[in-house]
Amino acid sequence: MKHLSFLVIGCAVFVSGCATTTPTTNFYLVPDPEGHTGEVVISNETGDVTLNKPDETVSTESAATPFSASRQADPAEIQTKFGAALAVMPAPPKAFNIQFETASSKVDAESQGVIGEVAEESRKRDSRDISLNGHTDRQGDDAANMKLSLERAEAVKAALVQEGINPEHLTIEYYGESKPVVPTADNVSEPKNRRVEVVVR
Numbered sequence: 001m002k003h004l005s006f007l008v009i010g011c012a013v014f015v016s017g018c019a020t021t022t023p024t025t026n027f028y029l030v031p032d033p034e035g036h037t038g039e040v041v042i043s044n045e046t047g048d049v050t051l052n053k054p055d056e057t058v059s060t061e062s063a064a065t066p067f068s069a070s071r072q073a074d075p076a077e078i079q080t081k082f083g084a085a086l087a088v089m090p091a092p093p094k095a096f097n098i099q100f101e102t103a104s105s106k107v108d109a110e111s112q113g114v115i116g117e118v119a120e121e122s123r124k125r126d127s128r129d130i131s132l133n134g135h136t137d138r139q140g141d142d143a144a145n146m147k148l149s150l151e152r153a154e155a156v157k158a159a160l161v162q163e164g165i166n167p168e169h170l171t172i173e174y175y176g177e178s179k180p181v182v183p184t185a186d187n188v189s190e191p192k193n194r195r196v197e198v199v200v201r
Contacts, residue, residue, distance in 0.1 A: 096198040105151040119163035129201040134174035137193035146176035
């Protein structure tokens, strides 16, 4: 049973203008909903500053004024300034991997429970956008594998519809053997490549 992290940039940057005697622009770097923090470089006429720590913040009074020393903002400060915005941020996409038996559109035993997990995640989000991307390993010829990758995606779609997911919310794409997770020579069996990648948004 495998979940794939689909978020490769784990940060959100907010800019806030605070009215004081001298107007100041504050920059904050806050983690994404899964707790990942990325990195951002902020520049003005005086140089650059890098933020790469959770809730790190700097400020400047103008484009010609050096940045302040960075500091870690208090959680209460973040909540006061951005709580309303953070509360309505959409959840990041969530990806699932469903693997298949050799030369078959039958889900393998290890992945049987993933169908239910996908359906549960879809209902939790009230998702209207679920991608099903079918793939094969390099056993067989290109045409047969293209057809098989479609059949695998269609099998997952049918299973999700049985779980109560609206078929209009499911989009199928299929790639045959062209996008392996594990590159192999031709006619090599590779379980990780026999898959449907599901992305719930």
